[in-house]
Amino acid sequence: MSAEHLDPAVLAALPPGSEIISIAQHGKTNWSTGLRIDVNVNDDEQEFFIKILDRQDAAQLAEGEYEAEKALIEYIPENVVHPIAWGRFQDDPSKAFFLTTFRNLRARSPSIAQFLPILKKLHQESVSPNGKFGFHVTTFYGASPMINDWTDSWEEFFARELRSNLEYAFRYRGDDPELRKVADEFFAKVIPRLMRPLQTNGRSIKPTLCHGDLWDGNIQIDVDTKQPVIFDACCFYGHSEMDLQCMRDPRYAIGLEFVDQYKKEVGMSEPHEDFDDRNAVYSMRNDVLTAGMWPQWAPLLQRVKQEMLRLLAKYPDGLAGFQDPREKGLNGIAA
Template sequence: MPSNVDPALVEALGLDRTTASIESHGGSGFSSTYKLTGDKDGKRVKYFVKTGTGANAATMFRGEFASLNAIADAVADFCPRAHAYGEMQNRAGVHFLATDFLELGGSWGGNRAGSGLSFASKLAELHTRENTSLPDGTPFGFPVTTCCGSTEQDNSWKASWSEFYADNRLRHILAACLRNNGPDETLSESVERLASTVVPRLLGDGHLRRSSERGGGPIRPAVIHGDLWSGNHSRGRIVGSGGDTTGVEEVVYDPASVYGHSEYELGIMRMFGGFSSAFWREYTALVPKDEPVHEWEDRVALYELYHHLNHFSLFGGSYRGGAMSIVDKLLKKYG
């Protein structure tokens, strides 16, 4: 029986084309999703596949490929590993991403236990892992463009985290807001003023420092998931490309990574909530607040601002009000 799997997928994953099959599985706001099964090196294997059309899909999947593998390289069994991305052979303009398959949910009886590590401990490990392979002198950024939702993020390398956040995040997303929603003098002038004054005030070199518990000194870039709202975290089992399956683990997915300040991660986590007080207690015990500690809440609000602006760019509506509320508060205090 002929396989219903595109030859590009079969070749990229090294599958036996006579036994490979694909079926719709789950859903995503920006792509179509599938379960791909087949045989590889004498073992039955399973993959998760996303597909999408156009240049944005190609950029999105390339970024997610690199993001997943950066996280997987840093922390074992914390996310599915990505195995291939590219363009379908028989469907011009349709792009794909193939990753380990995730079986999401709670515990499964009869299966071996996982690592037992909590979500807080895994995220803390991600945020404290030293990265020695980053470009000399320009450690903040990422090798490829990533997408937060469908927004393409400018990850070009910068030596200063303050400069990166002002230019590559706030000014970049402001331009997208104006492009998608039309001219907005108040928003434009307010965000620009904040990027010019508040960002260097809170995040500037020599001012923002690692916590004393972690040795002090300048902040060091960590792998950031980048879109870590509660819907991108769960418990589940990772089915690897060799057919091996982990125990039940705390897992994350759909990242939009960057090498940046670890507290940047917390902005979207605070925006939408969904993480317990027990999580926050454990996480901040493992990753103490950077210094000045009394400015931590304002730094997290500054990082949350990016996601309000991104949601306004993508969806319009009330997200503008949320963004302006943060801008006005920070400008009143620091501007």
Template sequence: MSEAIHNLLNEPKQSTVSISGDFPLDENVLEEFPSDTKVLSANRFGTSAWTITGRITVEHSDGANARYFLKCAAEDRGRIMMEGEYNAMSELYKTMPNFVPKPVAQGKCRLGNPDTYYFLSEFIDMNDRIPEPNQLCSKLAQLHRDSISPTGKFGMQVTTCNGRTPQAVNWESSWTTFFINLLRYVVDLDFEVNGYWKELAHLEEKIFTRIIPRLIGALESDGRSIKPSLIHADLWEGNTGTSYETGDIYIFDSGAFYAHNEMEIGDWRCNYNKIHNKVYTRTYLRYYGPSEPKEEWDDRNRMYSIYYNVIYSVNHMDQGKAVRQS
């Protein structure tokens, strides 16, 4: 998919509209704006392994200028990615509009070979420095605490993606069942893309049949229950930014679903993530303390990190075998 989508950028089709800048805009994207909107420019912006991205500057009917961020991806995988991101960001925005750029639209480009899909959102000019722990963690804890699952269950109404990989997020009443399904899906994908590994398969089967039912199951036993909280689900430093104008931290590129809130920060344990600095975990726990049984928090955190490491291996096939060895 990566080669196909980058070819679209390097070889603009005649079906795109001629506008100042080096990013080709499709007519269906233009129709997302009011008819009296004047598009001033469209330029490449940012880098992405699996999509092409651009910044659109427009002038509205009142004379005010505004900027938008556009992301495009090709083929059916691109459709799943763009639909998933739009729905994930919309769900996040509904609960925390001061924490994510406002999503605007998603759809299919009018013409393109291969079929191409887009996601359009508000553009916020941000730096890419490591986020300040207190602001990030306080907002994150508020998101987890205030969000309400529309079904009262764990999951998401559409398939969302972590990177280029779809996630198994069908609704489940039991967090233990949901997590087993979530992890087993990416474990199977890992074997598919990176090859079968007998010793790893044996270990993972023990995880599914013995460790998860005991460790994660304890959250839902002896009268305990877990609130389904909306999580970003791919929260590393590259998916955060700090507004140059206000200093506010924003999160984006989400693969959100409703989960145990502790699932979110399992990602911070992974070595590829610069937020694995323990100050972030300690700060988060000040705002949202561990679930019961508290003495098993670290073991649960390690278990949740396995999901992120496995899906990282799936996303980075050229590095997958090395990731599994680490």
């Protein structure tokens, strides 16, 4: 591919005076075409990576990823790709692009010792610009748009997101009246039981910048710096434990051992006793959307249904059955 094949909007996003040295397809992307662009700028060779999106919501996808990486770079600049620009194609506005600096990445998962301090820094130092849960633009979990409208309630944010995820899966895998019925009871009982105590009776959670899709496929090692680099972000300000959602499933390389270490070094939100069940609920989001995006993973919806039934059996009275550990002694006697 040569310079004349690049859209004028892409050429305009490159540094002024750029002379194209080479353009080559690079990387494996599910929703876009990836290219490496090498340029010469005043005898200085520079390398860039571009995603070209040719699908519905292309511009929103490009903007969402640009803004997500821009937010991440404020806290962990050595561990993310550096966003440069996004925009619509000039010659075909149905297409869009997202331009970054090029990083020479190796598809290898980092060790816990390498990656945990990075996630700890992001979660502990990031601050929501308005103290609320949400994000200022739509971001996308794969091809599914998130509902990022700002809210003070984490329960509200998560419930509307998971409902939207289920509708996305039903749209592509067909309706499931039984799962709908189970989900209605689940939203009425389990979601309030596990989410509301996070922000009641003196407890609070800080809206933390979450990567949003943190699995080993989105974490690689920079060959030059030897540092872990995360990419393909769908950021939002949310409950930090959401970034552990993919790690519950053994199909992922970064798993429960990382979660256990995170609990020790970063900590758990109160009530601590609910951590594992919150993690189970958060992992449903990933399973539902994975099933919706990939036909071969459709059976995950049955697993979600079984998990919902398990938690409904554990919390049959919903929030009404919550016994606040702050109001009890260790033996269940009022303190």
